[in-house]
Amino acid sequence: MDLKLATEIAKCLSNPTRLQIMEWLKEPETHFPPHETLQHFNDGVCVTYIQEKAGLSQSTISTYLTNMEKCSLLVLTRHGKWSYFKRNEETLKEFSEFIL
Amino acid sequence: MDLKLATEIAKCLSNPTRLQIMEWLKEPETHFPPHETLQHFNDGVCVTYIQEKAGLSQSTISTYLTNMEKCSLLVLTRHGKWSYFKRNEETLKEFSEFIL
DNA sequence: CAAACATATCTATAATTCTCGATATATAAA
């Protein structure tokens, strides 16, 4: 973890909606309805569910999630037409160690 | 630590200069010259030294430090005409626990 | 008390981020 990446990560976390999403993704089953096809949250939550819960536009949330994935805060897994995002605990740990 | 405070803290950390200052303050003695009057860094580093090392204007750095202190990332101690800033490890730990 | 010094605050402009609607792309379903 270098200064540049840590700054990008902090930028992602510096918006209440994005930080809230990170919190929700700690426990997807308590914050989101079950998916239509998948019977689990192993790969996280799909964009639509996150968008509906956040209450911002689809494009905004999609951009948020894409950026969070680019700095490896989130991991993206595609299943058919759905994109699932889950937390990358490893990155969070490295960021945490960087600032402490 | 609630969402609002955590967001403010992340905002402070989301700028490369501010994040760099937090890093420098981990080891003041290796990054800053000794102070004129104080023989230690127990209360951190004075604004001028941080400003000179960062290379931004006095007003900018002063504003940075004041804001970082407002969300308790830094602790301010005044000695005469100098303001010393040091890291607040407790807040960093709480922020860290919040995101993990 | 006046001058010098350290820091804080004010004001303003440039740069960046926020957020949306529109549109494009990709997959699935009919």
Next chain:
DNA sequence: TTTATATATCGAGAATTATAGATATGTTTG
């Protein structure tokens, strides 16, 4: 193979942040 669904990307205007110079405030020193 058209249509519906899910997500991504583009373009733009509004809001916020970055940053500086000027100035104010508070402290020390002569």
